[in-house]
Amino acid sequence: xIIRNLTALLIFMIMLFFLVAGNCFAGELDRFKGxxxxxxxxxxxxxxxxxxxxAKRIMTFNPDIRITIxxxxxxxxxxxxxxxxxxxGNSGRKATExxxxxxxxxxxxxxxxxxxxxxxxxxxxxxxxxxxxxxxFSGKIANWKELGGNDKPINVYTRDKASGTRSIFWxxxxxxxxxxxxxxxxxxxxxxxxAVNNDxxxxxxxxxxxxxxxxxxIVLDGVKPTMDSVKQGQYTxxxxxxxxxxxxxxxxxxxxxxxxxxxxxQKIALEKGFIPVS
Amino acid sequence: MKPEFFDRLFNYFSxxxxxxxxxxxxxxxxxxxxxGYQSLNLHLIFDDTRPLDAIFLKSQVFDGLFPAIAGTLFLxxxxxxxxxxxxxxTGIFLAEYCPPKIKGxxxxxxxxxxxxxxxxxxLFGFCVTIFLHHYFYTRLxxxxxxxxxxxxxxxxxxxIRTTQISLETLPLSVRLTAPSLxxxxxxxxxxxxxxxxxxxxxxxxxxxxxxxxxxxxxxMLTGAVATxxxxxxxxxxxxxxxxxxxxxxxxxxxxxxxxxGYGACLILLFICISLFVFAHWIKKRLxxxxxxxx
Amino acid sequence: MDVKExxxxxxxxxxxxxxxxxxxxxxxFMIVLALPILKQGLFFDMLTGPWAPDHGLFGLGPMIxxxxxxxxxxxxxxxxxxxxxxxxxxxxxxxxxxxxxKKIIESMTAVPTVIYGFVGIFFLVPLVRELFxxxxxxxxxxxxxxxxxxxxxxxxxxxxQSFSMVPQNDLNAVDALGGNTAQKFFxxxxxxxxxxxxxxxxxxxxxxMGDTLxxxxxxxxxxAFPGSVLDSARTLTAHIAxxxxxxxxxxxxxxxxxxxxxxxxxxxxxxxxxxxxxxKRKTINET
Numbered sequence: 116x117i118i119r120n121l122t123a124l125l126i127f128m129i130m131l132f133f134l135v136a137g138n139c140f141a142g143e144l145d146r147f148k149g150x151x152x153x154x155x156x157x158x159x160x161x162x163x164x165x166x167x168x169x170a171k172r173i174m175t176f177n178p179d180i181r182i183t184i185x186x187x188x189x190x191x192x193x194x195x196x197x198x199x200x201x202x203x204g205n206s207g208r209k210a211t212e213x214x215x216x217x218x219x220x221x222x223x224x225x226x227x228x229x230x231x232x233x234x235x236x237x238x239x240x241x242x243x244x245x246x247x248x249x250x251x252f253s254g255k256i257a258n259w260k261e262l263g264g265n266d267k268p269i270n271v272y273t274r275d276k277a278s279g280t281r282s283i284f285w286x287x288x289x290x291x292x293x294x295x296x297x298x299x300x301x302x303x304x305x306x307x308x309x310a311v312n313n314d315x316x317x318x319x320x321x322x323x324x325x326x327x328x329x330x331x332x333i334v335l336d337g338v339k340p341t342m343d344s345v346k347q348g349q350y351t352x353x354x355x356x357x358x359x360x361x362x363x364x365x366x367x368x369x370x371x372x373x374x375x376x377x378x379x380x381q382k383i384a385l386e387k388g389f390i391p392v393s
Numbered sequence: 394m395k396p397e398f399f400d401r402l403f404n405y406f407s408x409x410x411x412x413x414x415x416x417x418x419x420x421x422x423x424x425x426x427x428x429g430y431q432s433l434n435l436h437l438i439f440d441d442t443r444p445l446d447a448i449f450l451k452s453q454v455f456d457g458l459f460p461a462i463a464g465t466l467f468l469x470x471x472x473x474x475x476x477x478x479x480x481x482x483t484g485i486f487l488a489e490y491c492p493p494k495i496k497g498x499x500x501x502x503x504x505x506x507x508x509x510x511x512x513x514x515x516l517f518g519f520c521v522t523i524f525l526h527h528y529f530y531t532r533l534x535x536x537x538x539x540x541x542x543x544x545x546x547x548x549x550x551x552x553i554r555t556t557q558i559s560l561e562t563l564p565l566s567v568r569l570t571a572p573s574l575x576x577x578x579x580x581x582x583x584x585x586x587x588x589x590x591x592x593x594x595x596x597x598x599x600x601x602x603x604x605x606x607x608x609x610x611x612x613m614l615t616g617a618v619a620t621x622x623x624x625x626x627x628x629x630x631x632x633x634x635x636x637x638x639x640x641x642x643x644x645x646x647x648x649x650x651x652x653x654g655y656g657a658c659l660i661l662l663f664i665c666i667s668l669f670v671f672a673h674w675i676k677k678r679l680x681x682x683x684x685x686x687x
Numbered sequence: 688m689d690v691k692e693x694x695x696x697x698x699x700x701x702x703x704x705x706x707x708x709x710x711x712x713x714x715x716f717m718i719v720l721a722l723p724i725l726k727q728g729l730f731f732d733m734l735t736g737p738w739a740p741d742h743g744l745f746g747l748g749p750m751i752x753x754x755x756x757x758x759x760x761x762x763x764x765x766x767x768x769x770x771x772x773x774x775x776x777x778x779x780x781x782x783x784x785x786x787x788x789k790k791i792i793e794s795m796t797a798v799p800t801v802i803y804g805f806v807g808i809f810f811l812v813p814l815v816r817e818l819f820x821x822x823x824x825x826x827x828x829x830x831x832x833x834x835x836x837x838x839x840x841x842x843x844x845x846x847x848q849s850f851s852m853v854p855q856n857d858l859n860a861v862d863a864l865g866g867n868t869a870q871k872f873f874x875x876x877x878x879x880x881x882x883x884x885x886x887x888x889x890x891x892x893x894x895x896m897g898d899t900l901x902x903x904x905x906x907x908x909x910x911a912f913p914g915s916v917l918d919s920a921r922t923l924t925a926h927i928a929x930x931x932x933x934x935x936x937x938x939x940x941x942x943x944x945x946x947x948x949x950x951x952x953x954x955x956x957x958x959x960x961x962x963x964x965x966x967k968r969k970t971i972n973e974t
Contacts (some may be wrong), residue, residue, distance in 0.1 A: 155534065157618075164646075167620055171455045174622065178453055183630040185618035200526065200534050270823040275929055276602055276740050276939065296739065296749075299825055299919045300908035300929065305644025313813065314823045399869035399909030407779050410771020411788055417836050418795060421806045425934030429807075454844040490696055491703070499707055501962065506710040508890070508954040510897030512924045517713045517930065520720060541743035546709050553706065579692050610924070614931055635801045642805050642904060658802050669797035 143379045144176040146370050149176060154367045158192015158205035159279055160303035162323035164387045166205070169371070169380060180367070185364040186303050186393070190277025193219045193220065196359050202368045204359045206236055206323070219362050224355040225375045226389035230284045231340035233308070233330040234316045242262040242334040248288060251318060254295035259316060270318035271298040272310050277293035279354070280304060287352040288335065295307025324388030346390050356389060425662065429655030437656040438462065451620050458657055463623050464631035467614070468603045471541035471627065471652025476601060481594070483549075491580060493542050500557075507550035515614035518543030522615070535616040538627040543611045548601035555597025559590030578621075592676045599672035601663050609635040634661045714951055721944035733806060733945055738837065738910040744940050747946060751913045756913055757827050758895035761834035765891065767844035768835070776843070777850035778868065778876070789847065795840040803906035807833045812905055821917050825907035828916040833901045838891040844922055845890070849883025850876060886961040893943035893957040899924040 149391045155167055163186060166356045170182035177326050189206035196204025197218030198345045207228070210220050234240060234247055243251070250256040251269055256299040265312070273294050274281040285291060304322050311319045323340050332340045335352070344350040357376070360368055374380045381391035439447050440457035447454045456458060487499060497593035518539050526533045567589050571581040589596070617636040624631040634657055718725070724733065736746020772792065776785040795874060800804060816824030853876050861871045899922075907919025921929075923946040930943050 153625065155630065160644075163619065168619060174453050174455075179452070181622055181625055181629060183618050183621040198523070198526070199531055200523075268821060272823075293741070296737070296911040297909050299823055299917065300910070301643065302920070302929065305646060308646070309644055310823075313808075314816065317823060321452055330492070332544075394726065397867070400867045403774065403868050403872070405769045405775055405777065407774040410768045411775040414768055414836075414839060415791060416771055416786070420790065420810075421798075421803070421836070424806055424810050425802070429864040459934045479702050479706060482699045483706045486696075486699035486703040490699060499703060500958070501706045502710045504958045504962070505955045506706075508893050508897070508925055508958045509710075509713065510947075510950050510954065512897075512927050513713065513717075513950055515926055516931065517946050518717065519718060529807060536935060546713075548710075549706055579695055603797055607797075607801070609799070610928065613928065614728055635799055637903070638801045642808050654805065658805055662802055665797045665799055666794060666962065669794055673793075 120175045125145050125388045132376040143374065143377055144173060146373065147173050147180060147367075149178045150177060150367055150370070152367050153183065153201070154371055155183040155201040156203045156205065157187050157195050157201045157206040158203075158359075159356065160191045161207050161280060161324060162205040162358075163303075163305070163377070164324070165226070165356075165380075165384050165389065168383045169375060171372070172379075172383075173374070174341050182371075183267070187274065188277035188303070189282070191280030193359060196220070196361055199361060202360065202366075203371065206357045206359060207354055209357065210359060220359045221358050221362065221364055222357045223364070223372050223376070224357050225372070225380070225392055226356040226393065227345065228356050228383040228389050229340050229345035229350050229353045230280050230288070230320055231323050231326060231332040231350075232284075232288065232318060232320050232335060233311050233326065233332050234318050235311055235314050236328065236331045238264060238331065240333075241331065244336070245288065245290070247266060248333070248335065249292045250291065252289055252295065252298070253275075253293045254297060266320055267317075270314055270317045271295055272301055272307060272314075272317055273298040275300055275302065276308065279319065280307075280322055283354045284352060288320070322388075326388070342388065342390055351356065355392075356384075361390060420495070420585070425655060425658050427661045430653065432656035433659060437653060450623060452549040455620075456653075458634070458637065458653065458660065460622050461632040461637040461657065462660070464617070464633045465606055465635075467537060467624060468541055468544065468633060470603055471597065472538065472544040472548065472605050473602060475542060475545035477551055477598060479545070480552025481556055481603075482639040484553045484560065484594075485582060485587075487553065487557045488560035488579070489586075500602075503550045503553050505602050506546070507554075508675045510610070511547055511608055512610040512614065514547050515611035516541050516612065518615040530539040533628070535614070535630070536628045537616060537624050537631045540612045540617065540631070541627070543615050544608060546606065547611060548604050551601045551604065552594075554595050555600075556590075556594050557595075559593030560586055563589055568679050591677075596676040599668055599675065603668040603672075606668065607635055607661065607665055609639055612636055613639065628640065634664075714948070717944050717948050717951065720804045721941060721948055723889050724938070724941050724945060729943075733942065734949070735911070740939055747923070747926070747944050747949070748927045750921050750923045750946065752829070752912055752951065753906070754896055754902075754922040754924070756916075756920060757830050757906060757922055758833065758892055760827060760831035760916065761838060761895045762888065762892055764831060765835035765839045765842060766773045767895060769846060772839070772843045774852060774872075775809075777847045778872065791841050792840045795836075796844075798837075800837060800898055800900045801904075803837055804900045805832045807901060807905040815917075819917055823907060823919065825905055826917045827906060827913055827918055827920050830902050830906035830920075831916070833905060834895045834898060836897050837901065837916025839899060839930065841894055842887045846880075846884050849880035849887070852883065853879040861946075889961045891958045893954045896922075897924065897954060899928055903928050922948075937951035 133238050163184060168183050170184060174180055174182060189208050192204035192206045193214050197220060210222055214220060224338045239260060241353065247256065247262060252271060256268065258268055301310050304325050307321045307323050308330055309321045311317045323342065323345055338344055338350045340350045345353045358372055364372055381393055384391050397683050435444060438458045440454050442452050442454045446452045447459050487496060492500060519535060522533060522535050522539050522611045531640050564585060567585065571585045613636055617633045620639055621630045621632050638654055638657050638661065641650060645651040645654060731744055734751060735748045737744055738746055738749055772788065776789045811829050811832060812824040812919040815829045857875045858871060861875055902922040902926040906922065908921045908925055909919040910921055927943045927946055929937055
């Protein structure tokens with residue numbers, strides 16, 4: 116079986132060099148007809164699932180379009196679009212005044228999201244106050260026992276400084292208190308979810324859109340972070356998801372963002388766990 | 394203390410270490426195979442797209458490994474195309490023309506190049522790209538071409554070294570025959586010396602291909618991205634197998650994605666080990682042929 | 688005909704200059720990019736200080752300590768194992784099994800580092816976490832274990848090569864005098880081969896220091912000075928990979944040039960040392 120597949124693989128490798136192109140088939144995607152360019156997207160890692168799904172639909176409709184998606188975090192998204200390295204730079208936070216002025220950025224908000232502290236589903240600790248959360252992240256509380264859990268040291272996970280998720284969590288949940296330098300650093304929302312899922316004694320934070328049964332979202336000051344509680348404003352650690360462009364949006368990038376803001380794009384955002392803006 | 398005691402200790406120690414290391418390797422490979430063999434099928438590579446459609450680019454593969462495999466192949470091809478002529482020419486110069494005085498400093502430099510951590514080479518590629526983007530050509534981004542060039546620098550010392558050594562270790566009888574019959578130095582190099590040292594050079598090249606296939610640090614800085622499809626030109630971003638493995642390992646969202654990661658590991662491991670075995674086979678076959686030529 | 692000779696000769700020469708130039712150009716470029724930091728005279732503060740961007744501290748101290756700890760520990764684990772394996776191949780060689788072990792070890796050089804990292808995350812990290820019941824399992828120890836597997840082929844192949852350079856006559860003489868294997872090793876093999884072994888050790892250390900993926904994937908990447916082998920730590924290479932994804936005109940970004948200059952100089956220094964210790968070395972094994 117393996118051998119047969121590998122032979123098949125080999126044949127494909129050879130054939131790969133004989134390239135041909137073709138065409139495919141409608142509705143909201145019609146605006147992408149006749150486009151041929153490459154659209155480069157990078158930045159916020161919370162955005163990636165929505166970007167991937169939108170890209171998949173667009174490229175299935177029109178195979179001549181190439182949409183490339185990279186991560187990096189909000190900071191990278193803003194800088195890269197500012198420097199002209201990508202067409203759309205995503206961010207999970209608003210660009211600062213300085214960034215907007217320096218690069219002439221245009222921000223488009225297409226969804227609302229929350230940031231929740233998460234622990235492994237096996238963890239006995241399910242609720243925390245803001246004060247407790249701050250003490251955990253600063254390293255003051257170092258054992259789950261102190262919070263009514265098992266007698267295990269707490270493993271704190273955080274993101275690098277470029278992360279928009281980190282900056283919102285730090286501002287609104289930790290109220291700008293320090294995060295211990297002993298914290299493990301991971302590179303994206305996806306990586307955070309994976310790390311917390313793999314480590315039974317961990318705590319981290321992810322975009323609410325990423326929460327499923329592989330991690331447990333901590334009830335913070337009595338409010339459970341869900342799409343509804345974020346939408347109704349009870350859960351306050353919330354933010355917009357932005358796509359930024361340099362100068363006015365035009366060309367394929369405009370079509371892409373229009374698509375995100377349209378009914379189908381908004382539906383994708385909803386399916387991926389975010390709150391549509393329209 | 395009896396002498397036999399040392400002997401026995403020495404024996405146990407050697408056996409123990411060998412078993413430990415081989416055990417570790419078997420554990421690694423076994424772990425990958427045990428977890429990943431189920432995912433090895435066409436679906437892994439092409440997802441729901443029909444294989445022929447994917448190969449002829451009629452439709453794109455989104456959740457399969459096809460774009461990553463294609464990206465890796467393009468990458469290898471490009472960097473080898475750059476590295477071979479440069480490496481061969483340098484190797485020939487070092488072996489045949491270089492005055493002994495400067496040979497030492499040249500080889501020291503190539504040893505250093507071989508020792509530079511690959512991420513530093515990647516950073517260099519990235520910065521040069523940003524620099525050019527800023528001051529010369531605003532349509533230049535980190536892309537396939539940049540990755541390939543950076544990788545070419547990375548494997549250059551291997552090709553140089555194997556070329557140089559294969560040429561230098563040729564027996565004098567081979568080296569002197571053609572010139573004594575009136576051939577020029579250049580004719581001697583191209584018609585006698587290079588063909589005679591082909592096996593060494595080829596195995597060096599194949600090992601470099603293996604290095605291109607496996608390196609992750611360089612490409613993650615110079616243009617490999619999470620989703621790109623088949624690259625349209627050398628100026629576009631691309632996917633690659635090793636980067637895919639790294640990406641999945643840190644951010645798989647469900648078990649089926651993780652399984653794809655295992656599958657990708659097995660495919661990459663297979664590619665690299667086969668290249669290695671192939672290199673050795675060529676070395677052996679060709680050197681036999683040369684030895685037994687009538 | 689002469690013209691053709693000259694043309695080709697200059698082409699070959701140009702290629703060599705280009706290849707050699709790249710090596711120097713990489714260092715030069717990094718230094719130019721790090722100049723803004725170097726000019727501020729903060730060089731030594733940055734090499735030793737702590738990393739806390741929120742408080743305006745951009746020291747690489749934790750990363751340098753982390754790099755050295757992980758690489759040294761990989762070496763400490765790998766050295767005895769490599770020594771044992773090379774005895775097995777070069778001296779004992781029971782029933783010709785040595786040849787097979789050598790083949791396995793040679794093919795290990797072809798295993799991609801990202802695969803070691805992948806297996807590290809899903810196999811070793813949970814194991815270390817459950818075994819030591821402390822920390823997340825992403826720690827210096829896990830990274831060092833995986834790195835030691837990565838560097839052992841380099842070390843073993845160098846050891847075996849230097850053992851093979853021991854004159855057979857001397858070995859036979861020991862046998863004839865009734866010496867045992869240990870005596871053979873300490874009085875004949877070691878004096879002949881320690882230089883080659885040292886080269887192997889230095890180059891393996893450079894390889895351990897220069898690897899990015901294993902450390903990035905399984906050492907945890909925290910920016911604290913590590914206190915024990917079960918603490919999470921960040922290497923310079925992982926630091927470069929983490930920061931570059933983020934930013935490119937802040938001070939943080941400029942520190943990665945400092946990191947690469949440091950790595951460049953350390954590895955070059957190792958190579959120069961190994962040249963002095965062992966001039967006859969003929970092949971470059973995996974870097």
